Amino acid sequence: MLRLLCVLVVSAVFADRATYYNYQVRRVVPENQEQLKVLNDLEAEPNGLYFWVRPSRIQKAVDIMVPPHMLPFFSEIAEGLNLKSEIYISNVQHLIDTERPKVRPTADFGWTDYHTLDEIYAWLDSLVETHPGVVTSIVGGQSYEDRQIKGVKVSFKAGNPVIILEGGIHAAEWISSATVTYILNKLLTSEDPVIADLAQSFDYYVFPNVNPDGYVYSHTTDRLWRKTRRPVGNGCYGADPNRNWDFHWMEAGASSDPCTDYYAGEYAFSENETRSLAEYFKSISDNLVGYLDFHSYSQLLMFPYGHTAEHVSNYDELLALGLEGAAALARNNGTQYKVGSIYEAIYPASGSSLDWVRGNLGAPYAYVWELRDTGRYGFLLPANQIIDTGEETLNSVIVILQEAKRNLQGNTKR
Ligand SMILES: [Zn+2]
Structure with a gap:
């Protein structure tokens, strides 16, 4: 019974882990006040967009993580503003999955892996x-x-x-x-x-x-x-x-x-x-x-x-x-x-x-x-x-x- 409980608890923990499959990070560089204002407004109410680098001033790059279901919305806004966006990261989850070595080094603390x-x-x-x-x-x-x-x-x-x-x-x-x-x-x-x-x-x-x-x-x-x-x-x-x-x-x-x-x-x-x-x-x-x-x-x-x-x-x-x-x-x-x-x-x-x-x-x-x-x-x-x-x-x-x-x-x- 205890063992079953443990299995259930473990799977619940994993089930609750946030995933970012096909989330993209798009880089945009605002070139005028209008573009900057829209980016600032978006950041104030992001509704699921996640600004990895916030908008600040004209010509300063902004990195925005866009969930897959919001890509059409994001593209529409960018096109409407004539704002070029470049895909910096095409699948955030892939980077999460490959960030750390497959086999954790065990010998010593080392600096070949991140630690808890x-x-x-x-x-x-x-x-x-x-x-x-x-x-x-x-x-x-x-x-x-x-x-x-x-x-x-x-x-x-x-x-x-x-x-x-x-x-x-x-x-x-x-x-x-x-x-x-x-x-x-x-x-x-x-x-x-x-x-x-x-x-x-x-x-x-x-x-x-x-x-x-x-x-x-x-x-x-x-x-x-x-x-x-x-x-x-x-x-x-x-x-x-x-x-x-x-x-x-x-x-x-x-x-x-x-x-x-x-x-x-x-x-x-x-x-x-x-x-x-x-x-x-x-x-x-x-x-x-x-x-x-x-x-x-x-x-x-x-x-x-x-x-x-x-x-x-x-x-x-x-x-x-x-x-x-x-x-x-x-x-x-x-x-x-x-x-x-x-x-x-x-x-x-x-x-x-x-x-x-x-x-x-x-x-x-x-x-x-x-x-x-x-x-x-x-x-x-x-x-x-x-x-x-x-x-x-x-x-x-x-x-x-x-x-x-x-x-x-x-x-x-x-
Ligand atoms: Zn920081």
Whole structure:
């Protein structure tokens, strides 16, 4: 009887998994105000369309996932507007099915496959064992479903200036968490003297999964889930945790509709995850010099602000250093990044963790990466690109940390 029950439960779980057979991702580039307005209107009431990259301005590409039954509707609108659309992904489910290796590697944590939340948390625990006196377990906050926002602190000597690494705030962006763990591992194990020196020069607070409920849900139920998992009304779930921080909340690029993917929440810090994490960040902010946040996709390296086109006080330095970082990133594989403030480089977006950290805690080196790729895989970057992504991204992180270190020593380069 028990066995039968188990079989039933397992099949129920699989039956409830979201599928995306023959969903396409179409790229359109608005060329005039009319086209942009229609895209903005569509995004405000998407009715089943899912904007992977939102409309922002003329000549800026928009990626829209279109369910098969809506393809005629979508084509009609595009034709009516004389808006050319290109098929970037012809079958989203195919990418979901081939994203991960057929046989899961079992030997060690590795970076050849994406990991579940439990696997990542167990690996973090193992670091405390393997690096005694250097790695300690920390809890940055609590989720709606009562999971810990687990992290580790890496400290080779007391009193170092503080760097925060954050990943996974958007659940679907698995490459974010994978890249954060990749960089963490290198800080602890690399024999490269440059990396070892940087590891010893700062205290690192590392959180690979700051939206744990969403991340679990993206593994068990809906691969493309982005938000938190709190019921928010109208039968919908979750706020966008990167629009929910209490800094110019809801001023730009966020939605008040609970059913959209950019829902900012009922009020700033309505989400347990952002509220508790902000408290934790405050508690470690005395000597905070860097905040490095990882998202996907689009290949952008950005800095504050997102709510305004006005420049942050050290804009020129952040831009120049960002360009140096992007050049270092391109060194291994030629991966090209664009650099700028969030507002300029991607779209106006307020209430992000990056803006809050910079605006409230003053971290001078605050950067956010939109990792690979530029849309052929989008959120579904194959696991066999994790290591190359981690390695090239680390190159840019090194450039930024080296400059932060030089600056702290009062030996500024520019
Ligand atoms: Zn994101």
